[in-house]
Amino acid sequence: MYPAVTLLLSLILTAAVSAADDATIKAGVFSPPRLAPDFSLNGSNGSELKLSTYRGKVVVLAFGFTSCPDVCPITLATLAQARKKLGADANELQVVYITVDPERDDVERMRAYLVAFDPTFVGGTGTAKQLDAVRKEYGIIATRKVVGTSPLYGHSSFTYLIDAQGKLRALMPYGHSADDYVHDLRILMAKKS
């Protein structure tokens, strides 16, 4: 009798704590969270990039392109700063950056670009068809425009926060500070077990 009551109470308590945490998250919270779709792309680290590889870590998933003049550099610099602020907990974080520009963003270019922000950041590229499929799964918009002679992309500027169980938990709009990321990432990291 008592073990059953204890189990029930602990489940209720866990649910209550979880709901309270979700309410304090600064990003937009999905309810219920869905499993983040897996993908297989060419990783900037020279390996196959699969989201499921990072199960057990909190993943920040961003979309953009290395020639992006404003949104991407600011987002990646913010994430690099957040990672530094996490200190020892930074090991529990993986930033994954997927290109929307398969014409120019090959593995080498993405590696060189991301290393400038943080050597642990991993980029993903592939064929236009592969990248289209990933964007569709995540509801990411990318519109190609040619300005002068070079193509530019208008793209979704937010990042997704994926928990250690691989669930797509939240959407962080563009413009949030490194402290906001640290705040939310610590909440997600605390829910690891």
Place this chain on the structure above:
Amino acid sequence: MNALRRHWLLSLISGVAVGATAWAGIAPIQSPSRETLFEIPKGTWARRMSGSKIEILPEEIRLTIGLSDILVLRNLDDVPQIFGPTLMMPGQSLRLPFEVASSYTFACTAHLSGQMTIVVDPWPASPWARIRWRVRQLLT
């Protein structure tokens, strides 16, 4: 006599207008909920497929810090749909809080402009800001 009555009436109207404006500027503002909810009703996808034009989210959403600073999007339809900035599964909701007054632009295919703007106004601290906020509430 008529002129006197007209004068009295004008004075009364002016007095009420001044009183209402003073109240609108001074009385504290309260909001029953800080959430602003938009929902995709069940059957929306089917109606869109049959040719109906259905607009759920306006191109511009206005929120106010401390009063209505949480945007809630909910997909009650049976199929996944792009709703605002993101893809939402059937039965899923997105609760998006705002803490900084600013203008936020999201890519959104549902609108002709290709984007959706969320304008977050600061807490109406001054009497004039409270009057503007109340007038906007009356008009929307």
